[in-house]
Amino acid sequence: MSIQAKFIKFHDKIKLSREDSEYKDAREKDDSILKAVKKALKEEGYPVVDNFLQGSMSTSTGIKNPGEDFDIDRAIVIAFNGSPDDPVKVKKIVLKVLEDRGFKNAKIKKPCVTADYTSKNLHIDIPIYREQNGDYELAVGKKNSSDDNREWSASDPKGLRDWINDSSLYIGSANKKLEQYKRIVRYLKRWRDNKFSTAVAKKVFSIALTVMSKQQFRSSLDDSEKANDLVALRDTVNDMLHASYFSFQGNEQYRVRVTLPKSPWRDIFDGSSLNTGTQFYNKLTVLKSKLDQVIEETDLVKQCKILNEVFGDDFEVPSSSSTAKKAAYSTAGASGTSQGA
């Protein structure tokens, strides 16, 4: 059995997708909340013209995290014409819908309306946009923000999603390479959750890992089209370290800076501390050297031991390297091939 088989097993364990049974409750809540929000906004004269998933669910980069909430990022779009000048006005309508449905801690945050469904381990984020000719503006502002802090701010949520999902620059087996990239995002998220304290982990933003690894992604497929996630991850992490995200601040400290590749082109780490940057840089450096070690190592059990230490117990360590493999059959009913004679 190859190390890649272990990576696939690990990935199957940590990946969270909208189709997963664990996600069923969240999906149902999402559907019913969406319905209620649409109804309320329509009644107030702001008909919803579009809605879409944002965040890791829209890019298949979500991971399970025991003890943590499931996230729903449901973007709501209203028409530009007829939208109120005050963006908080719309947010208050959505807030009321959530409060009426029994969400105790529903609140308006700067970029969205959020609520927790404690009994379901569910966390909901609802960003609200207005749209005109394909240009989106995000409703920014808290309940009690001053007028200066309330604005419809240019944003490109779909552009970001499409940028993450884009495979047009990959030559040959583009889809396989895109999938490998997404696995790498998930590995990095799990590594972060395993290696940083909860407080710091929260500041090593998922979107930052997603953007950095997208920009530095180095695919690795072997001659049988089999992915080599180990090498791809090592190469990508190496390039992340050597790109210009981290700037040395003297005294063994680093600042991290990652620009959102789409509007509003902001620095994802805006206001981030030197501690976050330094920990991020140092732990990423350790990750890279651990991956180098695994690549050097030829014994499967020893390889898995190192990876278990990097990613936690979801990365299994087999009892021996030479476990006989059982015949496993394709889960597809048929596959079109180009084979002829």
Next chain:
Amino acid sequence: MADNIEIIEYLKSKGFACQELDFKGIKAISVDVEIAEKLIELIHFPSSEIAGLPVFLLAKPSEIGHLAHVLNYQEYGHDFGSICVNDRDSVSVNFNMPLLAIEESLNRHIDILEKAITDPIWNRQELLREFKSCWLNVCDFDDRPVLLTNDNGAVEEIDVFRPVKGRKFGVRSYYLAQSKDTELAAAAKIYWQDNSDRSLAGKAVVLPLTEIEPAPLNKGQLENWYLDILSKQKPDILKKLNDNYGQWKTYKYWLFFNAQVPSGKVWFCLSFKSKKGKKHSLPLTERQLENWNVKAVPIRLFNKEAILPRGGANLDLAETKVALVGAGSVGSEIAHKLSAAGVQNLTIYDPDRYNIENLYRHVLPEEFLNYGKSGGLSFSLKRQFLWSKANSSLSKLLDLRNSKLLNTYDLIVIAIGSPTHERLFKEYLLEKDIRVPVINTWLEGFGVGGHAVLDIQERRGCLLCAYVCPDTLARGLGSNLNFIEPNQNVTINMSGCGEQFISYGAMCSAQTALIASDLAIKFLEGKIETSSKVSWKGCEQDAQKHGITLTNRYYQFTNSLKIQPLFHEDCDVCN
């Protein structure tokens, strides 16, 4: 081009004694050379262009004796010796510097002559080695050649038939003499032996010589050479000849000699024609010879040992048993290549009939339309490859799931382009533990490439290694060798359902057949001992034009035609 004066001045400056000559108005250059105290004159007729090594002819060759690599001939009423300096065609000549070319060639001519003159042992060996070309130099070409089929060269008396009237080409335009026990393919025998239009021309005797002398220098020496050779044979051969053969009285006799020379076994022929229209028996003495006119005539020998190696075929593959499943565009080419390599026992399986749509990517001609592809193919193989014993069957791959049958083969080559059937068949072999080596080969559409895998059951690596699913590492449905990504519509539909086809040309099927045949032959010859894979990569333009996307393997692949290990570390069968 340098003129004669320039050449002469140049050669003189290099120490040669030379001068201009006039052959009835044609200017030539003569060079005098002394070798072993013999004065030798070389003649060069300048040409308007140097397109090969400049030629120097030996003047008055008969005065110098019988030299290896020198053939006598007449020109401008003079005798000349043509000197064979290597293989002229394989020498690359500096035509930009003609004087250098002439000097270099002259030196090469002199070296050959010097060796032949000063080393008589070498000279005789070389004369024997080149016996065949020397013999051709004394042959008469005014009659049709004789075609002899003979495997062993033992003493034998054979009927000789005249060519079929009006035939100018092919075997039917030859005199035909067939030994009794040759292993020729039935198809060839029947086709050739079509004696209905042939009449008996006379008798031939096959005579294996125990002693051989260099071929005669000219036709005038033929009779003496013949008597001399007879006198040098072991007495029992002559007695056998006298007692058992050549007693038949006829107007025409042929003697088919075979003898061992340094370059191998040589076959050559003398024909004897009765002088006064009377029948006589084979002449073996000077007196008997008086009744006959003797000529050396060319023969064409159809003999396994002579023809197969000359064509690059391997005699060791004669006993090998190979099953070829699929006689389509790839399979038919494989059948051809395996037969050409010397595989004689080939069974071809294919249930399909030969269709008009097949013509442009198949080896069979139009006569075989509506014929079973396998039957047509085996017939045509036996016509071209005279020792082929190809046979055919209309069975399909899945019909061959019979361990007794499969175990009779040394190799099974599957060229059907059906991954489902091929995987089913493989699972049958696994289930029944049948250990026959199998090659699976297929091509992909739009000219992007083709593949072949050799599965030797005793060795690591199997067909399913080439089918490990890259994503799940389980048994996959399409091969991981493929250059085209799965689940795309690669067929072109010209006229409705059942008429779809994968777009590829005859080049692709031939190229795919070549990698599969190469793998097959190398395996049968013992040059490959591990389960292997090989691919060839074509260009992507056509696929791109049809919006077909290709795999990473395609873009990274740099090992076209290279045979590589098949083993996949995630194959459940091999781990």
